[in-house]
Amino acid sequence: MHMDLEKQIAQFKNVEACVVFQSGFAANAGTVSAILGKEDLVISDELNHASIIDGCRLSRATIKVFKHKDTADCERVLQETKDWPGKKLLITDGVFSMDGDIANLPALCDLAEKYNCIMMVDDAHSSGVLGKNGRGTVDHLNCHGRVDIQVGTLSKAVGSIGGYVCGSADLIHFLYQRARPFLFSTSHPPAVTATCQAAFELLDSEAGEKLIKKLWANTKFFKRKLKKLGFNTGHSETPITPIMVGDAGKAFQFSRELFDEGVFAGAIGFPTVAEGKARLRTIVIATHKRADLERAADTIARVGKKLGVIS
Ligand SMILES: Cc1ncc(COP(=O)(O)O)c(C=O)c1O
Incomplete structure (x- = not known):
């Protein structure tokens, strides 16, 4: 049932694969801390959600923060770190949780491509709100295929509890093995999974x-x-x-x-x-x-x- 929900979300978001976590918080924190290590770099909007901040800290990567939605400041950071030897993750909320403004995702995707970063978006507040049938900011801002990792929550517009990560099959298999909240904590009971399945069916209608x-x-x-x-x-x-x-x-x-x-x-x-x-x-x-x-x-x-x- 859990895996049926993951397939349903992957299809809805038009990506290869999806993994469902116990919460949106666990999805962000578990993903960032799994994919980065202390030799890596994260470039993060100053108003990103606490779950992203905690994931960054847990990863022990170097954290560089750019001014809120300021792509020039983001590029300044990327210029200063252009020869970084490890992986680089550029990360933003799709919709910012306390202000309700929308990330400038196309410009951030341009920067991620120019400076060879992994691009990650937390779409907690845009799933079920923005894009066709609520597919989120990637769809709303026409950034298909340019965002490596899309996170969403099942606790806001979907109306239940949980979080999900969408991306390549390789990424999702890696998270199955390495994302600690997924590995070391119990998953949802069937009632939660069924509620989410019904909500995605409704959204996609x-x-x-x-x-x-x-x-x-x-x-x-x-x-x-x-x-x-x-x-x-x-x-x-x-x-x-x-x-x-x-x-x-x-x-x-x-x-x-x-x-x-x-x-x-x-x-x-x-x-x-x-x-x-x-x-x-x-x-x-x-x-x-x-x-x-x-x-x-x-x-x-x-x-x-x-x-x-x-x-
Ligand atoms: C932007 C953002 N990301 C992640 C979360 C965490 O989601 P959840 O409540 O499902 O843990 C929230 C809010 O709670 C949020 O506002």
Whole structure:
């Protein structure tokens, strides 16, 4: 059953093979730490997810960080390390989890090809959201065949739990033997696997395409509302829409008061985001009704005014 899910995901993503891990965190950390060693180099966006950062640390490779989405800064690092004797991994989130912005994947693929790097993307927040039937950023940004390793999670749009890695058959066989969270920890029970299989069947259908359209219509509607109300929603380009607050105490109070009024918007502060950049993290889903979104926006406006987030 587990292997049927892996085949299904590989087919969906149009790659040779796939391995399913217990979580997206385990997929990133287990993959990076398996493919790199202390003689290798990783070039990583500064806002990459913690599971990538931990995988890099576990690998004992040298870590070089480039400024968020700054391809010129990424190239500066690659120039400085162009004669690196070991393997080089260029790694980015496809959609950044706290800001909702999208990686400049075509430009990063150009750099990976120019400087002979392995290219890896964590598509946790774009699986089921971007690309045809939610195939992710590689499909959305037309980078087919240019990304060696695509990671995704089964815990967000897919609605269950787990993570997966897609790539060549050689890569996946290597991970079966060397990725420690896969080897040394129990896999999902059948109910989880069956849920994921059903979710991919749905995604890859007309009904799935309709749900994704609805998700984007809801996203655009809600973002427009928040902006019109005067909230700063940062650089988001996806359903993850932050409401910037700045002060962490105020962000947590904002979240608590909203919850008391029936609206869930989690507060995020340091160390998940930088100090002084605390925010609420709102996310709409495909099955929200317009009335739900109107009510949420009205409540956010009322509490936001009371706390002085908007005037
Ligand atoms: C970008 C990103 N990658 C990986 C993960 C980890 O996924 P999971 O929750 O399935 O462990 C998350 C979030 O939790 C994430 O936001």
